[in-house]
Amino acid sequence: MTRAALIFLGAFAAVAMSFTALALLPSLQLSTIEPTPGTSDYTYSEQLGREVYIREGCMYCHSQQVRPEGFGADQARGWGPRGSRPGDYVYDETHQLGTMRTGPDLHDIGSRQPSRDWQLAHLYQPRSVSPGSVMPAYPYLFEVKRESNVRPSEVTVPLSSEYAPPGDSVVVATQEALALYDYLMTLTLDPIDQNSDG
Amino acid sequence: MSDASSESAPQSSPPAGSSLPANWRRVVDESTRGPVVAFIASATAWLLIGSLLALIASFKFQFPDWWVQQSWLTFGRVRPAHLNTVIYGWISMAGVGISIWLWARLLKTRLRGQWLLLLSVGLWNVGMVVGTIGILAGYSRAIEWVEMPLAAFALIVPALLLAVVAFIRTLWQRHVQHLYISVWYIGASLLWGPFLVIAILLPIYSGIPEATANWWYAHNILGLWITPPALAAAYYFIPKVIGRPVHSYHLSYLGFWTLALFYNWAGVHHLVGGPAPQWVVTVSIAFSAMMIVPVIVVAVNHHLTVVGHFKKLLYSPTLRFVVFGAMSYTVVSLQGSLQSFRYWQEVTHFTHYTIAHSHLGVYAFATMIAFGSIYYIMPRVVDWEWSSPRLISLHFWSTGLGVGAYVTALTIGGVIQGLQLLDPDVSFLTIVEDTKPWLVVRSVSGTLMTIGHFVFAYLLARILLQSGARPDGPAYFHPVPEGTFDTTGGDGRGSAPTPALDPESTS
Numbered sequence A: 001m002t003r004a005a006l007i008f009l010g011a012f013a014a015v016a017m018s019f020t021a022l023a024l025l026p027s028l029q030l031s032t033i034e035p036t037p038g039t040s041d042y043t044y045s046e047q048l049g050r051e052v053y054i055r056e057g058c059m060y061c062h063s064q065q066v067r068p069e070g071f072g073a074d075q076a077r078g079w080g081p082r083g084s085r086p087g088d089y090v091y092d093e094t095h096q097l098g099t100m101r102t103g104p105d106l107h108d109i110g111s112r113q114p115s116r117d118w119q120l121a122h123l124y125q126p127r128s129v130s131p132g133s134v135m136p137a138y139p140y141l142f143e144v145k146r147e148s149n150v151r152p153s154e155v156t157v158p159l160s161s162e163y164a165p166p167g168d169s170v171v172v173a174t175q176e177a178l179a180l181y182d183y184l185m186t187l188t189l190d191p192i193d194q195n196s197d198g
Numbered sequence B: 001m002s003d004a005s006s007e008s009a010p011q012s013s014p015p016a017g018s019s020l021p022a023n024w025r026r027v028v029d030e031s032t033r034g035p036v037v038a039f040i041a042s043a044t045a046w047l048l049i050g051s052l053l054a055l056i057a058s059f060k061f062q063f064p065d066w067w068v069q070q071s072w073l074t075f076g077r078v079r080p081a082h083l084n085t086v087i088y089g090w091i092s093m094a095g096v097g098i099s100i101w102l103w104a105r106l107l108k109t110r111l112r113g114q115w116l117l118l119l120s121v122g123l124w125n126v127g128m129v130v131g132t133i134g135i136l137a138g139y140s141r142a143i144e145w146v147e148m149p150l151a152a153f154a155l156i157v158p159a160l161l162l163a164v165v166a167f168i169r170t171l172w173q174r175h176v177q178h179l180y181i182s183v184w185y186i187g188a189s190l191l192w193g194p195f196l197v198i199a200i201l202l203p204i205y206s207g208i209p210e211a212t213a214n215w216w217y218a219h220n221i222l223g224l225w226i227t228p229p230a231l232a233a234a235y236y237f238i239p240k241v242i243g244r245p246v247h248s249y250h251l252s253y254l255g256f257w258t259l260a261l262f263y264n265w266a267g268v269h270h271l272v273g274g275p276a277p278q279w280v281v282t283v284s285i286a287f288s289a290m291m292i293v294p295v296i297v298v299a300v301n302h303h304l305t306v307v308g309h310f311k312k313l314l315y316s317p318t319l320r321f322v323v324f325g326a327m328s329y330t331v332v333s334l335q336g337s338l339q340s341f342r343y344w345q346e347v348t349h350f351t352h353y354t355i356a357h358s359h360l361g362v363y364a365f366a367t368m369i370a371f372g373s374i375y376y377i378m379p380r381v382v383d384w385e386w387s388s389p390r391l392i393s394l395h396f397w398s399t400g401l402g403v404g405a406y407v408t409a410l411t412i413g414g415v416i417q418g419l420q421l422l423d424p425d426v427s428f429l430t431i432v433e434d435t436k437p438w439l440v441v442r443s444v445s446g447t448l449m450t451i452g453h454f455v456f457a458y459l460l461a462r463i464l465l466q467s468g469a470r471p472d473g474p475a476y477f478h479p480v481p482e483g484t485f486d487t488t489g490g491d492g493r494g495s496a497p498t499p500a501l502d503p504e505s506t507s
Helices: A002-029 A044-055 A116-124 A175-186 B002-008 B024-059 B075-107 B114-136 B150-172 B181-201 B207-242 B249-265 B267-271 B278-290 B292-306 B310-314 B317-339 B342-348 B352-382 B389-421 B428-465
Strands: A142-146 A169-173
Touching: A002 B181, A002 B207, A002 B249, A002 B278, A044 A175, A116 A142, A116 A175, A169 A175, B024 B075, B024 B114, B024 B352, B024 B428, B075 B114, B075 B150, B075 B181, B075 B207, B075 B352, B114 B150, B150 B181, B181 B207, B181 B249, B207 B249, B207 B267, B207 B292, B207 B317, B207 B352, B249 B278, B249 B292, B267 B278, B278 B292, B278 B317, B292 B317, B310 B317, B317 B342, B317 B352, B317 B389, B342 B352, B342 B389, B352 B389, B352 B428, B389 B428
Parallel strands: none
Antiparallel strands: A142 A169
16 A cells, blocks of 8 residues: 555655646746736726637637747737736736737737727628638627618728628627727737836 | 566465456456446547537638637637547546556456446536537636636536546555556546646636646646556557567656656746746746656657567557557657757747647547557457447548648648748738648548547447447457467457466566
């Protein structure tokens, strides 16, 4: 019995050690970290948009981490003015760093493409603004209705004739689509002093 | 070799072993029947569901406007649903099913706690249904490898713990003194698995530390939950089918302890170049590199066991699948050690290369070994033979070639994608365009693998229902020449080697 106990408890101790080091210690180390300039807590609409981002699994194609200078070409690509820092994520309850770039990194998308018309058209039909894109369309985040039924408070999505609905119908963004846009616009990286410890 | 033969020599009057009846293997196999069949049949059902989800996800790259009206079929939901069904449904349940049988056989005792295991499989299946529907309905937790909603894990964690209790009760009643290396791997994984799942579900992480915990977890589910039962099976079936003891027991112990000590530190290499604290990433890279030791040890040990007997791969389905898996283990692990380095991560991270790597591990290694193991176990558990060696062959070639094409295409495509990403002069849409042909190969090879899975499920259904006339003898790919496999096995079955040479006889 002692031998079996030795084997299995030893094996258990090994993994308990790495759990402490890799899962618990970083929490302690980063528990006092300050948000970087420009990083603030989410508003109601931004949080709702973040939940849409999570629900639709945007993370499986889009990372949210700009690589530092000297590692990869993220900054040369215009994906951000600096590498991402832990302080950029202090309000992220469910991290969305991602591991895949089937689509481009989004950590600075708010600076790169702030146009609401572009973002909404892209969500409704990516190929209407990005020919050749393999991103799924999200028509269920929009409503197609007759132009005469659109209320003044609603946001209409401008689309080229190829992708616009037929007749006098137009595409109107739902609350979720607008919230997702609001969330995307929170994704900006402000340049900070190299020496500061953000 | 020397230590093996000395250990396989009968020891002076083993206390409990002597009371074993001559047909103990039949008694043990029968005691595992219910739970083994339940786990493996459930696993196979989840394999089919997971494969269909994978195909939907893959074909969406060729037809991005296909099935977009329904939110529950969008790529970002189907993909995690695929991952969770194949990881927690297929390979986890298959691993437990195979482990139950190996455990009882290697401890030479009847399985205890059958009802616990049947309750476990029931809870587990309900949990998987809740989890899969949950992800598709939009309740994903969006933490990679733990996407299923908490309600699903609330069922799966108790299911895991019930299984652990049954394994411990069986261990308690063992009739052996020496614990064969497969028992080490299975026992350790049963402690590691539930610990990992409970640890990652703790509501204590956010931001960057959540990401390090996430990759600590995800990589360990591979290395400490999926890998050990597969290695246990390889350590059991290769010597068993070939009919000679494993080359070196000392090497197998070394392989076990180095895996136990090194693997669990390796996961955070997924965050190389990211915003995680550098020391965490560096530690992970160092341990990833050290993983070369257990991998080489296992590879050498298995190779020296098989060497001189490669011809037997022609005949035995079990051996062919398991050796395919064992060789893939070497490849995937060496690749894993190398690609954790910064210069290699700089290219391949964020690309389809990673997807190729994960399928080389979970599929070409673990899944192929699971198939081979099931081909061996099932006839002994249900006392019926596989109905068609032809269909087994079709299963082997469709999955073997399928995963081969899959991994090759995504590896090449991923490296190209990675190199292009490093060149700011290549526009992003050009990269997308250049990736498309490789993604077509993925859809085609995925289809091939799925065909293999349906063939396998059909064969499994036939052996479980005992349909058709009783096949006359074990299923081999070709007529076996006299004397290829030792036929004097203790359980009176055709492919069992002499008791003196099989892993169960080491006590």
